[in-house]
Amino acid sequence: MEALLNEWLWREEYWIPPGIRWQDTEMKENEGHFPRPRDLFYTLPLALAFIALRYVFDRLIAIPLSKCLFVKDRIRIRAASIPKLETFYKNNSQQPSQNEEISLGKQCGLSKRKIQTWFRHRRNQDRPSNTKKFCEAFWRFVFYLVAFTAGLGSLINTPWFWDQRECWRGYPKQPVSEAHYWYYILEMGFYLSLLLCVSVDVKRKDFKEQVIHHIATLFLIGFSYCANFVRVGTLVMLLHDSSDFILEVGKMLHYGGWTKICDSLFVVFSLVFLVTRLVVFPTRLIHTTLVLSMEFFEPFFGYYFFNVLLLVLQALHIFWAYLILRMVYKFMFYGKVEGDERSDEESEVDEEEEEEEGDDCSWGQRKVAINSKVASLANNCVLNNLTNQRNTNRRLPKAR
Template sequence: MEAIDFSTYPPTPVVWAYTAVDSACEPLGCTDWRDRLPHRWSQEGAWLSGEFKIVRSMSELKPPLLTYQQYLQQEYNDNGQGQIRSSIGLKSLYNYAFKTSSTSLAELTTPTAICALFMLVIVLRRIKAILLPRFSDLGRQAALHTHGRQWLEQTNNQTRIVKFGEYVFRLIFHTAVSIAGIVYFWDKEWWKADGTKSLWIGYPNQPIDAGMAWYYLAQSAYNVEAMISLLEISFVIKTATKGKFPGFHIEWSPNVRGDFREMFVHHVITNMLILGSSSFRVTRAGSMVFLVHDISDIPVDLSKLANFLKWKASTAVCFTAMVVLWCITRLSILPFVIFKSVMIESWMVCANGVVDPILYVFYQPIFVFLIGLLILLHAAWFTMFLQMGYYLVFKGEAHDLSEHKTGETLGTATKRKIN
């Protein structure tokens, strides 16, 4: 496969700029603006020449996804006339959703996927509303044995008990989705040695299995709900009356995370990558990013639970596993396998002649930028882990700097030592 020489193409900022001009000129009737430029700027091979103009959008290049109506026409026609049976059964819905590849569920911007995502977020929030109080009760019982009744009765420790329930829920989700991801992707070619080229070969005509569609929907629902929950615990709205008119203002909540800014940016970037990779149908690469995140989150949740329970040995073991897995997944596989492939192998999407190289120049840097930001955030969190490890090893103190910038307390002004 012969590589494409992208050095002859204009840089991405130039492509963005003249595409914006093209978009603005189309309704104004000045689409020939290049002809009015000096010849040296618009001659063949120049950055502003017509040969580099984006003619077709990515939406025009992607093969159409199968809608439920089309599925019924294919599967349930009478006498070859293409008439759909009047009754739509659960079996047809099940086969469409879980047995059919490349349906409209595979792209999160379609109405079908948006409806499914909306329902999943509602279901997830309902499940959390039911389970979190029960998990918090378990934390309350555990705290009675590990911290004592006096600690349990302190009002400001109730937040820690609620967070215990959140940690349990996150642990269950990350464990379940990691196992499901490993099982589903175990034999996929892009996870094999030197298999990352298969992320791009055949694009955009790569089929999207029903399993991949629901994997994306579940991950998207979790991340959307996580952002909503983060905002709920980070801010409080207070009412105030000025003169005759009532008003309100927003303040930081006492329960705000110590790494709120990093976590919020991470959620925004993650949701942008989810939406972008789904819309552009690069779900193979996106699924790899999902899986390395989920696996590395398991020991994070375990460490927080062990720290709450004052299990010194378990905290040390879980913390060590967290650091090791973080290095393997988020600081090794993500930058040196996935990000590397996006950087130097993704040009293969142009190899079959379907995708115009100028479209690649336009869009590829966006994904590079977003994944690069994720890697920087992971590096920042890793330095936080090193600080936490220092306190744990050399001072015997458990400081959860992700929850509190100055360390985690147990309802008193002093920091707790693990014993």
């Protein structure tokens, strides 16, 4: 197996520039550590450890904090237990067509409107609560903040942080420090844990883009480590972490109803995101990998593959920048952020209609609603009569 991998996967022309052999990258103990693919095997148990830690974190820290920030969950009507509809919901579709609604109505002896109501309640029943969304945002906020702080502390004194040409000086024989090794391993383990939990996390409109982002990030981190693009790779990770933790804390405050602070953070996040992802990332990092690197070695497979992954990330940055600019437009012309453009996959209309729907409510609930409306109408009538009577009394002396 090792001979097969060496022959097909670890071929020198894939990973290092022409004219250099694997023997040329070997280092002595006093020279430092050269990245080896086997180092990445630790990311899988680390990802599982992140998932377990997140489970404990949610219950001991995130949920109690959500209560302190007054995060409230919407009360939803549970769909009635109808086995045929439940089977169709899970196996076929969550939003049946008109013909399917008519067919299901005949099978269950229900009207078309009641079928629509049942599916609306069932979809809303699966929607994530604000507490769950808060816990997810808080977990990411803590990691991104710690990663950005640690990454900045380990990179600010390095020469390639200020001059990107230093990313390639002496390549590929560049030792990796212990801090940057753990920075890589922890980042890759975290993104792997996000990919493993993608089916249970909150699904948003950009769900597919998020999956592509996680996969591209994992390939980017793994390949850049094996090809020893560690110096530029640490800059890429630091740049992404710089705005991510601002976004997550803004989400947390949004779920708690802290609108004014959330709007202010949204403006800060928008500025940081647009500057780092649309200006710094293409002009500094992609430029150094595409252009400046050619001053130090000839192009090879790793050069093309690495730059393709960076361009995929840049395409995602443009997509998210479009969503952010839409929110900025709403903020400027409506005075507030009316909602996350990356909101849950189901539309908010379902929840609004659920609050107004009365077909599936109990008669007691409908009776209370009717009585309250009648009382309101009666009060209005009494007030109108009293007002009219006062106006009549005021006019009587003048008539006399």
